[in-house]
Amino acid sequence: MDSQQQQDQKQPSSIGQAIKQQVLKAWQPVPTLNSTIILFGILSVYFLSMGIVLNVYSGKINQQSFRYDAFCQGYPICDFTIALDTNYTAPVYIYYQLDNFYQNQRRQYITSKSVEQLSGTKGLGVDDLSSCYPVITNAQMNKTVAIDGTPLTPTAPAIPCGLIAQSLFNDTFDISYELNNGTLIKVPVSSQGIAWPTDLEVYQNTDASQQWYNVTDERFIVWMRVAAMPNFRKLWGVINQDLPQGRYSIVITNNYDSSQYGGKKYIVFSTTNQFGGKNEFLSVAYICVGVASSLVQLLDFV
Numbered sequence: 001m002d003s004q005q006q007q008d009q010k011q012p013s014s015i016g017q018a019i020k021q022q023v024l025k026a027w028q029p030v031p032t033l034n035s036t037i038i039l040f041g042i043l044s045v046y047f048l049s050m051g052i053v054l055n056v057y058s059g060k061i062n063q064q065s066f067r068y069d070a071f072c073q074g075y076p077i078c079d080f081t082i083a084l085d086t087n088y089t090a091p092v093y094i095y096y097q098l099d100n101f102y103q104n105q106r107r108q109y110i111t112s113k114s115v116e117q118l119s120g121t122k123g124l125g126v127d128d129l130s131s132c133y134p135v136i137t138n139a140q141m142n143k144t145v146a147i148d149g150t151p152l153t154p155t156a157p158a159i160p161c162g163l164i165a166q167s168l169f170n171d172t173f174d175i176s177y178e179l180n181n182g183t184l185i186k187v188p189v190s191s192q193g194i195a196w197p198t199d200l201e202v203y204q205n206t207d208a209s210q211q212w213y214n215v216t217d218e219r220f221i222v223w224m225r226v227a228a229m230p231n232f233r234k235l236w237g238v239i240n241q242d243l244p245q246g247r248y249s250i251v252i253t254n255n256y257d258s259s260q261y262g263g264k265k266y267i268v269f270s271t272t273n274q275f276g277g278k279n280e281f282l283s284v285a286y287i288c289v290g291v292a293s294s295l296v297q298l299l300d301f302v
Contacts, residue, residue: 033300044297047286047287048287049290050286051289054286058273061273062086063271064269066268076253077253079249079251079252081248083246085245087242091239091240092238092241092242092270094236094238095233096267097265098231098258098263098266099265101258101261104229112132112135113160118215118224126156131162135163135166136157143158146208160213160215171253171255171265172252177246177248178248188239188240191238194222195218195222
């Protein structure tokens with residue numbers, strides 16, 4: 001048997017055997033000066049171009065925020081006037097912004113919920129809801145009436161349970177456009193479509209006579225998706241009509257106490273574009289990577 005026949009016999013007969021014998025064919029690129037210059041040239045052009053495009057589009061987004069916690073402190077309902085400095089084209093998104101609220105506290109807050117309960121599983125007892133600690137029962141949740149008006153049993157499981165649900169943002173905003181003669185025209189704000197479709201498929205109610213809150217409410221679902229940073233915005237509603245430049249009256253039901261953790265509250269008006277909301281950080285990041293790639297390319301010439 002010649003050497004060629006012996007070599008053919010040693011060759012694996014399948015990909016599986018080739019993986020086991022570690023004899024797969026491989027190709028390892030060897031960087032050269034020219035290939036490095038070309039690679040970083042392409043990267044610099046791409047990232048600089050994308051950064052400039054993102055910056056231009058971000059600059060076209062109309063956005064204004066108004067802090068109201070200090071103005072409304074101590075009042076259950078407060079009314080103040082804002083001025084939009086430009087025309088807003090529909091859809092206009094209304095956000096609430098909370099500062100200094102750490103939803104990402106992993107030791108207790110972020111895990112204090114029951115996925116089974118939120119997905120509509122019935123018959124869960126107090127012993128089945130240990131993940132909601134320390135807010136498991138209606139008494140711990142400080143809730144006495146169900147969403148259909150039925151009195152709640154203090155020792156029964158709170159639906160929904162947990163710290164995330166207990167800290168639900170519950171301020172409301174009534175927005176009206178103010179005409180020159182002082183007449184107010186109410187601006188309708190919809191909460192439909194503000195939650196992720198994948199979340200809408202998961203959240204299900206169990207029994208209205210046992211729930212203190214409707215878990216399929218989209219504002220609740222948005223709140224349950226915790227934020228990564230202590231200063232964050234969450235979508236509250238959508239205005240499906242243009243907002244002209246001018247004065248607007250906002251009546252706020254001031255339920256949410258941000259002073260207990262030294263926080264701030266804002267209402268934010270914003271439009272969007274093909275790349276989403278206003279995000280100057282992303283454009284700056286792209287430009288910085290593009291500049292860094294250009295510097296590496298120039299160093300290769302030295």
